[in-house]
Ligand SMILES: Nc1ncnc2c1ncn2[C@@H]1O[C@H](COP(=O)(O)OP(=O)(O)OP(=O)(O)O)[C@@H](O)[C@H]1O
């Protein structure tokens with residue numbers, strides 16, 4: 001078995017690392033050890049410092065204090081290239097592909113296969129990329145340019161890029177945030193194989209069940225400080241080892257102290273004093289067994305969680321959004337559906353099924369070739385987002401970096417971008433009303449619990465989840481009648497996820513029609529009154545809440561059993 | 568609970584804004600020139616300085632908005648030349664100046680519209696489009712006027728364009744410029760239109776997703792730029808009492824240089840009109856001072872070139888300095904994260 005022993009030398013480790021950005025202390029005296037053959041999860045709320053930790057491991061950030069250890073020896077990483085040369089492959093939270101290069105060129109960026117005289121061997125690169133995609137079960141053409149890829153496809157290209165380098169350490173910052181169940185399963189299969197071959201894995205996800213499926217150990221951060229590092233058990237607290245050879249987890253779990261210190265003296269732990277004083281707070285934990293999902297949530301948030309899917313039943317009203325036979329050549333065909341006031345309709349499907357594309361056409365950022373869209377009975381103009389907005393439509397787009405935010409612009413201005421048409425009360429007599437802008441931004445930042453230092457800070461300095469909250473704020477502030485949300489909780493932590501769900505539910509109760517696209521199937525099932533399913537550009541099923549199960553939705557999403565079995 | 572004031576103060580103190588830097592440089596230049604350059608400080612020279620800089624300043628106003636929105640117009644000087652040439656030709660043909668000037672301005676609108684339509688409808692890059700129309704408009708100007716020079720415009724107009732208020736340093740034409748400047752400042756920095764230009768320049772796709780009518784905004788900007796260029800062409804012909812097809816040749820480079828020097832980011836999305844105007848007069852003042860000091864034309868060109876390079880580097884360096892973390896004795900207090908729960912004991 002490749003499981004680490006307490007005295008084994010970690011492949012990659014951090015010792016007592018602190019990192020500040022101005023007055024924000026993103027990491028405080030954090031230690032972390034990654035062992036060969038072990039999948040290690042990093043958990044924590046939005047802004048807890050997870051991405052910062054990863055960037056420190058990858059040489060993007062230099063720690064203010066503390067050291068990075070490679071094979072037990074202190075190293076100074078001068079940049080991502082250093083980390084790569086040391087065998088550390090990193091998938092960052094936001095995809096950073098070169099839009100004008102092909103997918104294959106992106107996968108092999110910086111280490112293209114060569115022919116004689118140093119010429120790049122494009123054919124070899126294409127073949128290798130195609131093989132990687134086949135292994136991941138991804139249907140992507142290596143020769144197509146990266147521009148225009150959906151966020152999920154971008155993420156998959158990043159994954160292929162990391163896997164292609166045969167790294168000893170694989171670090172993944174929310175790689176699954178935009179992926180649906182089947183892509184996640186494929187990814188985990190590949191990662192498990194790598195781990196069994198001796199790679200060390202560091203994995204971040206806000207979907208806790210994924211952490212339990214993939215990892216043996218979890219380290220939790222809160223406000224930049226280490227809370228604890230524990231072995232994982234069964235999510236429900238039973239002692240059932242998962243597949244992939246983690247049978248030892250129960251046994252080695254018992255090496256941790258069950259005394260009050262919450263496991264911080266474990267082999268890969270914090271070195272004792274690192275956790276904040278309230279760390280013991282979350283330590284209703286694991287004596288001889290591993291951590292459960294509830295334990296983990298308590299570690300992350302410092303309290304028990306409210307219900308994750310607080311869907312309330314509301315009376316359903318008139319048709320608000322009426323989409324008729326909408327077609328965009330080669331993208332989606334003959335899509336018809338309605339969303340009523342007070343209703344939350346889920347739109348499910350695999351990556352590439354055309355869900356986001358339909359949403360974009362309805363909102364007007366893309367044109368449609370045939371069909372019509374009506375809001376409250378009034379037709380929308382093809383390809384005119386400003387008219388859609390005036391009619392009360394809002395679209396929270398999937399790709400916050402490219403479509404949702406202007407990264408260099410302040411939080412305040414980003415929130416108010418949707419008010420420039422004068423609908424948000426921030427324009428008076430044709431001029432911007434700075435005070436109204438400020439209070440509008442502040443109001444929504446507080447309601448969505450955005451964690452920031454100053455509203456004037458560039459939105460790009462926020463953590464990924466907090467950026468997502470700003471995108472939500474920007475659109476919720478328009479008080480829409482019809483709200484289309486595309487991956488609304490991508491990268492949002494469990495606590496806030498429940499908050500966003502409560503918000504959506506409350507909006508529906510107030511009569512807003514909500515169309516929710518999400519790759520997180522439990523989220524769709526938990527929130528939707530009705531589930532629409534798309535498969536290869538067509539609507540294949542419409543399933544009422546009562547009949548919507550993982551099985552029925554997945555069957556329609558993969559093209560097995562269509563409308564027939566919906567009822 | 569948003570901004571704790573010590574943090575903000577520190578942020579302010581740490582921030583180094585390039586438009587501020589240019590303003591200070593302009594002040595330093597003026598003080599030095601007053602002190603050490605013979606003939607700089609007298610009212611007549613100052614009025615020359617301002618009058619000669621006005622063409623650059625006029626076009627810099629719309630150019631600033633255009634560059635903020637991520638576009639550029641290199642045909643401005645040719646539009647000005649064309650406008651002057653048409654003015655001369657129509658004057659020779661005996662038309663009244665009161666009719667000619669509106670025609671010239673209309674022509675500028677058309678020139679700008681052509682640029683704008685090529686960029687927004689056909690999706691061509693504005694750099695390429697306006698290099699093309701730079702040549703085309705100048706060519707038309709030459710066809711219209713040939714190598715003639717028209718000089719005999721009515722005296723009141725010539726006096727207005729070249730004269731100054733009494734014996735002060737203020738040219739008459741400076742007053743309408745101030746009005747236009749005020750309008751441009753309000754449009755860029757206080758209206759929704761101006762606000763959206765920053766978003767368009769920084770991330771056009773996100774701007775589109777926010778319902779901003781990107782193409783229409785850009786069309787307006789190109790049209791306004793054409794109009795201001797034509798106005799500048801009229802002013803130029805009157806100010807120098809000479810309408811020729813090659814009026815204002817090369818002026819586009821001075822305008823772009825001044826705007827970049829003023830801290831308008833060539834990549835779009837960043838900058839202030841105050842900075843741009845400071846950049847214009849810094850460049851104009853420097854040239855004036857150098858002429859008085861008998862610096863050769865070649866050396867002046869070198870200085871201008873060096874300034875251009877600085878203008879591209881400077882703002883970036885300033886931003887990096889501003890972004891550098893400042894050590895602060897402020898306890899880290901994350902703003903809105905839920906605190907640890909109070910546990911019953
Ligand atoms: N470049 C930066 N400049 C300023 N502050 C930053 C920067 N990068 C991160 N921060 C701050 O550091 C803190 C930690 O951010 P980090 O991105 O590590 O969080 P995270 O745990 O990855 O959160 P999420 O789950 O939302 O992705 C946040 O408060 C964030 O605003």
Ligand SMILES: [Mg+2]
Nearest residue numbers: 051093463464
């Ligand atoms: Mg992150």
